Amino acid sequence: MSSSPNPTMTIPRYEDVLVAHERIKPFIHETPVLTSRFLNELTGAELFFKCENLQKAAAFKVRGACNAVFGLTDAEAKIGVATHSSGNHALSLSYAAGRRGIPVTVVMPSTAPQAKKDAVIGYGGVIVECEPSTSSREAVFADVVAKSGADFVHPYNDPRVIAGQATCAKELVNQVLNLDSVVAPIGGGGMISGTCLTLSTTNPTIKIYAAEPLNADDAARSFKAGHIIADDAPNTVADGLKVPLKDLTWHFVKNHVTDILTATEDEIVAAMKLIWIRMKIVVEPSSAVTLAIILKNPEVFKGKRIGVILTGGNVDLDKLPWMKT
Template structure:
């Protein structure tokens, strides 16, 4: 099967398509984190994005790429949270139905947001096989268009607009660091910067407890993991064939963070930057603080991917 990777024209079209429906999020800095890392960090704050995460970019681009006949059948996906709530919001904006397959045990805050935005939740066991099987049943029942959380050119092009804004507002950078789960954001980031700043190194930040992307890059072939156990719930997915192709060709390295490092980085940002980020966002900061020699005296862009946190279940409470 031929995989069509989005190009910069697709990214530019996505930017115009989603502009009315998203925030151009701010880029913040922190003297404290600069001192701790030895680098000059610029934080792209997608935790302040509509629906609380960068996922709204890709979901909105996909929904508004549908023609009227496709849209009338609705959309469906599987998601541990942020993509599902983002798709529910985008579908609501267009006035169409959204069905989200979510694993049991998903974040209560994210489940509530899906329902608030009008999405219908169908629960399944917390494995990728169960997600895919349940989604197939939903599609057979509804005929909805599948908007995959990351292995979809429309979604990748939408996520790529995040790095486009970051580069325009604060670039160019020596390196950019973003979390990796299924790989939609890091793929879009890599494609954008390959066009605009090809000398920028791209680092993917991954929980050590969900290290399938790290093992894939080290071994040179796609490795998947089913239901890894990490506090970074947004990063439990494995790469798809499309995102793996981009990661393999364009990502400099995958850097790992322990669960303790993730929680410490999350708390540090809450305390020092006074903004709410979720554990998945904190992985990018954790890997930088753990490797000061890799980033010292460099300009580094960091994508804070989301801020959808269950306040009744904080990791330090």
Template sequence: MKDYQMYIPTYEDMLDAHARIGPYIRRTPIRTSDYLNELAGCELFFKCENFQEPGAFKVRGASNAVFGLSEEQAAKGVATHSSGNHASCLSYAAMKRGIPCNVVMPRTAPQAKKDTVRRFGGVITECEPSTSSREATFAEVQAATGGDFVHPYNDPRVIAGQGTCSKEFIEQTDGLDAVVAPIGGGGMISGTCLTLATLAPETHIIAAEPEQADDAYRSFKAGHIIADDAPKTIADGLLVPLKDLTWHFVSNHVSEIYTASEQEIIEAMKLTWKHLRVVMEPSSAVPLATVLKNPEAFRGKRVGLIITGGNVDLDKLPWLNAA
């Protein structure tokens, strides 16, 4: 096994990951909408990672990490910190392998995501909703448990796993002019870069981010990582900053980062619920929000959008809170 803490994953690692995780993930479908195509002025293809069993794309990277562990490593279990989807997906993968999983989650994380973690057997320790509190609390948990640290995104095993999504996407659509995915810590975007740089280098990779958590946008423009400690946005899956591995991919392969306001995210979420008829969480609506906000950048093109997750608290939908 490579020293994964220092290793930049390769296209071959992505192919290995796809073979390794095949029994534990779904080849998620593509959805389209004539109405949304007309509204956006381009041809939109939505990759529905919300249809994964734990409800998010992160089951790909989590499964690659968990099932890549030696028996000796696996005996101690795994541990992580996460606002929700990585926690639930790592718990799911650990359950499938029959090993313990400890996760640190912000106390403000959606109840639906906490419930999912516990349903898959994950043990939750809560922290304050800031990067510093999350990392400090996690250090205590890992010291107590000894579990293998599977970082939510700054881990080459995770990035290689996330890259399998774009491999399927290109195969299912016969090619795309651009792929747009949400960006928080950058795991999905990094996996997208990893795969498309080899498989479809002509495809532009666009990152989409909330205006109220736009540290990746500011990092991209400045040419170095700018980290916010505790941003606030309804897109709770996009609260964490870039790290060294994900910055490597973002800085070398991403064509542009666009941002959307909270209201634009809500409106895009409502549009997709209504016209795609699928449940998605606010973070997943950011790509469509940015496409609709920047029509000149996408007009007439074949554009792939990754619906990264569908874990929502139905009693606290953002348009209900805004009413």
């Protein structure tokens, strides 16, 4: 099944992924794939966890950010990059710009956690604060770009970013042979789109499942409806997955995703704690939605070899979601 994209969109191709991978290799980790006998027995599947929580800046998003930043000409790079994000994309773009030694401005709501602000500043980013509303964010960001001329690197709806994220699945299928499916979280759809981009070329028989919080299930509803449904400020512990699909990511989702499955908040937190306890790694709630849907849908996953993309590990260790406060 294929569909005609919006003619104004630049759809990244697999050749862009190959270029991206060569470009970003010096600045990212080839992250390890970990396994757990306990979780295999619990799920009845063979799970191969691709640990992007052990990536630079503890997030897969450095792949796309590095591809955007290191793909700029010297003249473009000198002017710098900008984005709006209070999450892993903010850290990742700051990391990438810091490695190239170019200016980076991040528009963040004044209410963002101090730890996130400190991390951006630690990587050399400049923060411009806005009010915690879409209108304020857009106005402040437009002003930043108008004044600086900085290149806008969108967190996911950008072909350079998707080509960068696609290097994760490229590594995975090289590290683990004969996968039946790959499961990745879905928010705006950057990681899933990159996964689709790679696998539809290199391993088109591998099924691609997207994992989404039930509390922010706009992608699942979009998938069923056949058009983008965007929710207004959904509330979920998986704070990386609150954003809606956009045209470019929707293109990949509707054409290449097998299904989008959802998990409740309790299921996400339980899966997260299980990963910490059994695998001894720190993952953020967004990462754990993957294991939550695998546990919830044994009829889909039992007996299969499954790549599971753990997308990040940025959590506040003083406010873990299983702690009663």
